[in-house]
Amino acid sequence: MNIVNLQELSLESIHELIDEAIAFKNGKVVDYQQKKVVANLFFEPSTRTHYSFDMAAGNLGCRTQNFESNNSSVTKGETLYDTCKLFESIGCSALVIRHKDDDYYKQLEGLKIPILNAGDGKGNHPSQSLLDLMTIKEEFGYFEGLKIVIVGDVVHSRVAHSNYDVMRRLGMEVYTSGPLEYKEEGYNYVPFDDIIDTVDIVMLLRVQHERHQDDSNFSASDYHEQYGLTLKRYERMKDSAIIMHPAPVNRDVEIKDELVESEKSRIFTQMANGVFVRMAMIHKVLENE
Numbered sequence: 001m002n003i004v005n006l007q008e009l010s011l012e013s014i015h016e017l018i019d020e021a022i023a024f025k026n027g028k029v030v031d032y033q034q035k036k037v038v039a040n041l042f043f044e045p046s047t048r049t050h051y052s053f054d055m056a057a058g059n060l061g062c063r064t065q066n067f068e069s070n071n072s073s074v075t076k077g078e079t080l081y082d083t084c085k086l087f088e089s090i091g092c093s094a095l096v097i098r099h100k101d102d103d104y105y106k107q108l109e110g111l112k113i114p115i116l117n118a119g120d121g122k123g124n125h126p127s128q129s130l131l132d133l134m135t136i137k138e139e140f141g142y143f144e145g146l147k148i149v150i151v152g153d154v155v156h157s158r159v160a161h162s163n164y165d166v167m168r169r170l171g172m173e174v175y176t177s178g179p180l181e182y183k184e185e186g187y188n189y190v191p192f193d194d195i196i197d198t199v200d201i202v203m204l205l206r207v208q209h210e211r212h213q214d215d216s217n218f219s220a221s222d223y224h225e226q227y228g229l230t231l232k233r234y235e236r237m238k239d240s241a242i243i244m245h246p247a248p249v250n251r252d253v254e255i256k257d258e259l260v261e262s263e264k265s266r267i268f269t270q271m272a273n274g275v276f277v278r279m280a281m282i283h284k285v286l287e288n289e
Contacts, residue, residue, distance in 0.1 A: 001288045003281050004105045006116040006166045007122040011279045014166065018134050020280035021273065024059075030283055031061035036093040038282060041067040041083065042118065043074070043099045048247055048271055049118050049127065056278035062286075065092065077145050081107055088113045095284055110158045114285035116278075123157050128246050129162040130276040133170070135270050136201065141241055144171035151227060152205030152254055153182045159246045160184070160205060175199070178227050184205075192227060197236045203244040204229055204254040229255045234262070242266045 006014060039056040042050050049065075057064045065087070069075075074083060081287075084095055094114045096106070102121035119125045133143070139144060148167060154176045158213045164187060166176045176184060177192040187278075196202070207223065224230065229243065234256070243255070243265045251257040260267060 001106065001285050002115040002117075003126055003285060004115060004120075006126050008103065014130070014133070014170075017130055017277070017280045018042040018137055021130070021134050021276040022138070022278045024276040025273070028238060030279075032286065033061050034063055036060075036062040036073075037065060037091060037095060038094050039065040039067060039087040039092040040061050041069075041087070041095055041097045043080075043097075044119070045104055045117070046098055046273060049098065049125075052125075052271070052274040052284075053116070053118060053278050055275050056282055059275065059279055060094065060282055060286075062093070062282070078106060079107075079213060081110070084108055084111055084115075086228075087142060104108070116281055116285060116287075119158055121157050121158065123161060125158040125162045125246075127278055127281060128159050129166050129275065130281070131270055132159075132203070132244060132246075133165060134273045134277055135167070135244065135266050138273075139266065140200065141281045143167070145173070145199065146200040147173040147175070147199045148203055149175045149177050149190070149192070149199045149207065150203045151176070151192055151229075152178045153207045154178060154184045154187065154205065155182050157205050166180055178205070178222075187213050191200060192233070197238065200238065200241050201244060202229060202237065202241065204227055204248070205244075206248060219252070224253050224256070228253060229259055231256055231259070234259055234264070237264060244270060246270065 040050060045275050087095055088111055093158055096118050097118045099120055102123040104120050105115055105117060108115060113125040117124055117126055150160050164174050175190050175195055176187045177190055183189050241264060245267045249260055251260060
C-alpha cells in the first residue's frame, strides 16, 4: 500500500488515519523492535516534514536511513527509480519521498515496497493535510460546515491543493484569498477582508519565492498590509476561530510576528501533530506489507 495523495483514499480511510494519529498522541504504543527500516529520501529542502517523519519512525521502533541527494549518485545522473530501487534492494521497508516533480511517484510503479509522499512539486502533500485535519478535529470535533479561508500563494502550494480537495470532501466550506497572481483557477476566491470575520479557520501560506519566475518587485511590508494577518485583521476574527500555517513562517509577511504564538494560533500544535500523523501513516503501510 502507498499513501501518495488523498484523492486515492476513501473518507473512511482518512478518518481512520486521523483517529489513529490521535490514539498515538494519547499514548498508543506500536513497537517494530528495530526490524523495519524507513528511508527518508528528500530531493528538496525540508525541516518539519523530514524530521517529523524521522521522529515518527523512531517512535514506532523503526530504524531510519536519511538520504542526501547532493552527496549521492543522483549527481552522476542516476534516475529516481534506480535510487529508490537501491533502497528496496538493500532491505528497506518503506520509502518517504519528497521531490520537485509533480506526481513523481508515477515513475515508481515497479517498486515492491510502500511509498509515503512527503510532497511532490506543486501537487500533493498528504501528511500535511492529515495533520491539519487532525488539528481541526481536536479543536472542533467535526468537519461538516466549518468555514476556512486559505490565504496566500495558492497556485504554487501543494498544501493548498491537497487541503482544498479533501476539506470539501469532508463537508467544509473552503475559500481562498491573496494576490490575484497567486489565485488558482476554479477555486472559490474572496478578498481576505470580506471573509475574515466569518471563518472558523484562517490558514496562511508562505510565499514560495523559489517557485516564481520573478519576484524582483515583491515587498514584504506591502504584502503584509494587503494580504497578511495583521493585528487589525486578527481583532476581527471570531472568538472561536483559529490560525493555521504549514510553516516555515515568514514573520511580519503572511502573519504579524506576535501572532505566531497568540491565543488563536495552532501553528506549533500542527507541528507536534505532524509526528503522530506520520506515525499513523508509517504504521498503516507497514502493517499491510
